[in-house]
Amino acid sequence: MLKKLKLRPLIILLVCLVVALSLLITDILISQHVTKTIKEDKEEKAKMIARIVAKDDIVRQGLMVEEQALDIQSYAADVLETTDVLFIVVMDMEGIRKSHPNEENIGRPFEGGDELEVLAGKESTSISQGTLVTSLRTFTPVYDDQENQIGAVAVGISLDRLEESVLASHGKLLIGSLLGLITGIIGAILIAAYIKRTLYGLEPFAIAKILQERDTMLQSVHEGIIAVDKEARIVLVNKSALAIFQKAGLKGNPVGMKVNEYMPSSRLDNVLATGTPELDEELEINGLSCLVNRVPLQVDGQIVGAISTFRDKTEVDLLAEQLTGVKSYAEALRAQSHEFMNKLQVILGMVRLKNYDELVGFINETVQNRHKEIGVVTTNIENPVLSGFILGKLSYARESGVELTIQTETKIPETFSSDTIHELITILGNLIDNAIEAVKNSDRKKVDVTLSLKEDTLTILVEDTGSGIGDMVLKNIFSKGYSTKGPNRGYGLFLLKKSVDKLGGTVVVDTFQNKGTTFQIDIPYRGEQR
Structure with missing residues (x-):
């Protein structure tokens, strides 16, 4: 019954009981003392x-x-x-x-x-x-x-x-006790109203329910969550965070510990000091790579703590790889469908004009080119995600009016690490997109991509016939946010360089004014033995 009793009457009842009991005991003790004093x-x-x-x-x-x-x-x-x-x-x-x-x-x-x-x-x-x-x-x-x-x-x-005489003194005590009780009731009402305002009008059982629901939600979230107070002491860690910590070799429950003592690389202390969020950054925890967001917690304009959400980057990369592969296949199918409809229109026109000799030649040429294009990619690149991604880029280039050729000097086998495929997609995607964009205004719109694997080193060569890159721009092309194409640009080559560095590779840029640009990427690549 008390569990469902509202806060205001509960506080008033408890305060009144305490005051009444205190006054009763005081009245008894004082009455005995007064009686004894009067008698003496x-x-x-x-x-x-x-x-x-x-x-x-x-x-x-x-x-x-x-x-x-x-x-x-x-x-x-x-x-x-x-x-x-x-x-x-x-x-x-x-x-x-x-x-x-x-x-x-x-x-x-x-x-x-x-x-x-x-x-x-x-x-x-x-x-x-x-x-x-x-x-x-x-x-x-x-x-x-x-x-x-x-x-x-x-x-x-x-x-x-x-x-x-005793009764007269006792009467005065009763009046004083009654005034005290009335004062206690008024004080209880004021305290109850103040506490109710402080708790935003919520009742205790409602607060308990909200806390249980919030805790259940926090524990159910797949991302790891860790929160610290303004002293950088850990106050909350959910199950997913504990699982990631254990995977990284961090043992025990860190609640109550200083965050730098448990996880020195968290940077939550920096967020507390600066009040600036840090979004979509990588965090290394004993060799385990995580994707992290860090945000300060503010109440009435004051920083009272910070919270960080993070997830194993392997899972993120795998998901991105799957999504990229699906998107690439979808783009390839869409482009092929559009191209096929155009060719059907050509075939229909030739049939109506009864140009059967030209029709046979057109069909043979189309079949041979298509077989050659798809065969090169699917035969020599064994990873379906990477091959699907490249087919999508071929379709994208045709729609953009750019001649894109893919050459593989050797077979590119599956790799042991899914992280490598994800980084390769980042590298190839940014290189091909930049190259296509670079030749859009050129007389000759051509981009050549060459892949070769020798002695566990994968070489990626991307050549375009664009206008080249100026010396001033060349110095800053890998800087984050640097671009000559307007705001909210300048991230492609920054991400490319980051992926190359992560794989332990190198990037070399050769550019010639009005003749084009060549990017050469060399990265370690170990394929599966078959």
């Missing part, structure tokens, strides 16, 4: 009155001289009138009263049985009932000038009056 105060007051009366000469003379005994009653009545005690009784050593509020009791023995101790010379206090109501009694002995006891004085305080 009244007792001390009665004792002082008794001592004063016991030392008065009228009382002592009245106890020693019988003729002066009547003066005791008059004196005691005067004292009783000026105090709020119940009675003042003076008695001799036989316990015979010499004074009493009720004069009829003068000359009679003191009642209650609690006077024996004072007649023995000791002060005492007791609660007893005599001829009047039950009272608190204080007894003090009376001595003559030679310190011989000649009587005693009893001063009584009504217990009803004592109870009235």
Whole structure:
């Protein structure tokens, strides 16, 4: 039931219970203390009155001289009138009263049985009932000038009056407690409202549900996620991240550790310091290559942490390779379909004109060229993704009006590493695209691509008949974002150089003004043995 109780009434209820319990315990303790204090105060007051009366000469003379005994009653009545005690009784050593509020009791023995101790010379206090109501009694002995006891004085305080004093004090305590309870309720309402605003109006069970859902979502994400606080201490790691860490040889749960102690290459501390996101970058974790995004976490304009998402680059490369192959095949099929329709139109025209000799020659030439083109690629390049990619580029070149030739001086077998094929596609794609673009405005639109494999070294030679590359441009062609073709360009050759460096290869550029450009790429390449 408490689990579903809303936050505001729950806080008000708990605060009120705590305040009420605290006030109740305080009230009980203070009431006991006040009752004890009032009793002691009244007792001390009665004792002082008794001592004063016991030392008065009228009382002592009245106890020693019988003729002066009547003066005791008059004196005691005067004292009783000026105090709020119940009675003042003076008695001799036989316990015979010499004074009493009720004069009829003068000359009679003191009642209650609690006077024996004072007649023995000791002060005492007791609660007893005599001829009047039950009272608190204080007894003090009376001595003559030679310190011989000649009587005693009893001063009584009504217990009803004592109870009235206690109740009056207790009433004030109750008023104070009630005011405290009201203040506690108001404070509870204000605190509940403040907490509710702080929690964006959400109830505890709603917050718990959101946390469970968020945690489930984070753990279900295929990408690895790691988050740090503003002190660069790891506060969150999901299952995928732990799996990647274990794959890279990092053991244990890093939550609570400094990120640089667990993974020095994370660069999350740099994101915390600069507040600048780092997107789509590579990260090496003990030799395992990952694709990483790093973003600072900000609340009210203040950086409170940073989060990084990453994924094994092998999986990304494999997916990119598959997507590239599918796209290349689709592009090749589209271009071939378009080209086939054009040739069907030519054949239909020749049939209608009954130019059968020319028709036979056209068909034979088309079949031979197509067989030669496809045969060279599919026969000599054994990787289907790479061959499909090149066929797509052949179709793209024909659509662009560019003559693209593919030559393979040796067979290019499958490779052990899928990463190599991915990087090759990046290299070939950027080289061929740049070459096609370079010859679009040339009189002779020709691009030649030659592949050869010798002694585990793959050589890629791409030659175009474009206008060449100027010396100033040549110095910066591999710089990221550098381009003479407008904004948002200049990434192709940068990625090409990055892929070549990753494979441990080299790139050489020969360019001649108005004659063309040649790119030669040499990279290590180990094919599968068949």
